[in-house]
Amino acid sequence: MPTNLANKEVRVRFAPSPTGDLHVGNIRTALFDWAYARHTGGKFIFRIEDTDRDRVTDEYIQAAIDTLKWLGLTWDEGPEVGGPNGPYLQSQRLDIYAEWAAKFLAQGDAYYCYCSSDELEARREAQRAANVAPGYDGKCREISADDLARYQTEGRKPVLRMRMPDGSTTFTDAIRGDVTFDHNFVPDFVLVRGDGSPLYTLAVAVDDVLMKVTHVLRGEDLLSSTPRQIRVYQAMGVKIEDYPTFAHLPFVMGQDNAKLSKRNGEVSIAWYRDRGFLPEAICNYLALLGWSPGDDRENVTMQELTELFTVERVHSSPARFDMKKLEAINGDKIRLLSLEDLLARVTPFLIKDGVITGTADELALVAKTLPLIQERIATLADVTSMVKFLFVSNFEVESESAPKIADEQSQIVLKRALEVLTATSAWDHSSLEQALRAALIDEMALKPRIAFSALRIAITGSHISPPLFESMELLGRDASLARLVMAIK
């Protein structure tokens, strides 16, 4: 890392191109950008790369903003908060790019290229056939007056191309070390489309310079575009010591070792939110993909993450996304939540699932069950199946469990339990347990596992539930007895 950066404020940017919902790969990058900025006390800049307006939509842009907010990755400059280097949507900076493009053209760094897409494609095809690296052949670097006149009468709209000089580009990637690209394999690239709109290659470099970005942490798919970006810095007259430091993050791969896509598992962050994953769990898990604190700890808070995160500890090989581990971490985070916090987070899920409407009475009852289920759920959405039996008006035993209490043995247990409970006035869980153990275990010599299984199904409707006696207490005497009656044939 260049020493001159030592005293400079670190400025990191996250610059997605929202052509869809942000996915876990994007977010992992955003997280590292954010963590590095916070670790160094620098600035986190959020920029929207929407130069490709055919693919980027306002809805996706808004979704990206909402996702970052939801995750708690707050930015210092960018959409909604503004900043001294705005605007932060590239579509609002078109005049800036046009200015630089004109400058590059005047300086001779860039030139107009009139080759049509078809011609380009045909020539690339020929190159491939001849086993030559396909790429622009430099045809329009020099155009004769005749050709130019012809193109113009044909009404061709030229693109602006950057001239790549002979030689090579070497830069030091903070994660991968020195990387060199021979310019023979970096053809002259397009800066401005035929319609006058800028391309990523132009906008990204101009903005990073103008926004005084010091560190570019991004996905490794952009590694081979770095020499082009550096070429633009040169044309802009940026001094080498002022180039940002590049750090290309390894990929996050799907479960089946293919690149992450909708095909192999859910990738959009919105999907995880709807499934009841905690933002801090997602961040914690994602932080572990390509980075580790160095010691054996894995459960880190956002605060700890910012304290511990360094680029030096990011490594270079791709990581596979593992839903099981995410779930495990999510469960850990849920168990760490205070009851108040857990209640607040769980309520929307219960309302959405139609378990409750949100009245004070309902919430009070949910609050009482939370301690029982906090360690039994891996996601917030799991609460529904755990507490549903307390709220349903037309109770019914789930179909797969119904046969399990229809047998003679179970019916005997249920009848006996009903007798005992009808005679029981105290309706707290320890009294209930005492009475039922005495009758079913001691007197009838049943195994607890057998005896209580039938009761559990009759009371909660499922063979999986919160602890039985606590469940009965919460359900209340009348409803509990009614369910036993209902279960007895």
Add this chain to the structure above:
RNA sequence: GGCCCCGUCGUCUAGCGGCCUAGGACUCUGGCUUCUCAAGCCAGCUACGAGGGUUCGAAUCCCUUCGGGGCUACCA
């Protein structure tokens, strides 16, 4: 095809020449606990892609090879 990146248990990782008969976590298997499911605790399975070097000594350095991935657009 060319250029570039990457290669430790099934997965995420620790490891930056001796502390490694390779540690942790998730998963899985078995056990304990137990009213179910979880949680918790204990135990177990399983890895340095391969081949050459360098060195007293290599997972760690070098070379080759194999494998995976990215790029090769008027996408980003």
